[in-house]
Amino acid sequence: MSAITRHSDLLFAVADWEPSVTQLMDESHLVAWSESAHRRCQFAAALGQFLGTMRDTEVCVLMGEHITDLESFASQLERLIPGPSLERKIDGAKGITSLLRHRHTLRGRPAAKHRFYIWNDADVLLKKNHRLFGRLVDAIAGVAAEAEYASDDLLLLHRLALLGGPALDMYAEDPGGQCRAWFCEQGADPFWRIVTGIEAPAFLRYQIDLLARE
Secondary structure, three states: OOHHHHHHHOOOOOOOOHHHHHHHOOOOEEEEEOOOHHHHHHHHHHHHHHHHOOOOEEEEEEEHHHOOOHHHHHHHHHHHOOOOOOOOOOOOOOOHHHHHHOOOOOOOOOOOOEEEEEEEOOHHHHHHOHHHHHHHHHHHHHHHHHHHHOOOOOOOEEEEEEEEOHHHHHHHHOOOOOOOOOOOOOOOOOHHHHHHOOOOOOEEEEEHHHHHOO
16 A cells, blocks of 8 residues: 555545546546645645656646735746746736746656646635636636647646635636636637637536545
8 A cells, every 4th residue: 555545544535546536637627625624735735646656747736825916826836837937927928828838858858748736725816816816727727728739749738726615616616717718808709719729628626525435
């Protein structure tokens, strides 16, 4: 039995759950929620460790309790993805979407094929500035769809796991939120739908508490 499994069994009744949760992200991003901050923390830690054992995989962990605005999000992102200087904006040549597209390679090592973003306590920014939260989720999901369906470059599969409380799950259920619809300015066609041909981002809702039940 692995160290990850032994650690998880202390809190979760379901053993070896990490592969099945990872499989859910083959085709979709994930919104994982629980009322228990401790369960969310342990879920993120175990999932992050498991993902880190996969070959050709990058794991970017965003500490959401410290993300309250665009500056704090950008500050964390530029410490996770090596690349050009990042301006404090979402779009444009030096914006967040540009850095998300960037893939850093090391001499003599293959380029990463998967990049997972684990955004802990994502509902902190959601509650403080739901519009900015939606724009950032839209950017990550949009770059993911672009890489998968509209790019001729070597595929880098992006997947986002949002972790938070019930408010995050409610947002994921909202037809107008960026877990179910691309962002667009009033009267305009959604940018990512035009670029990718995908009608809407794909997110699955997942209740972490189910893992604690026999």
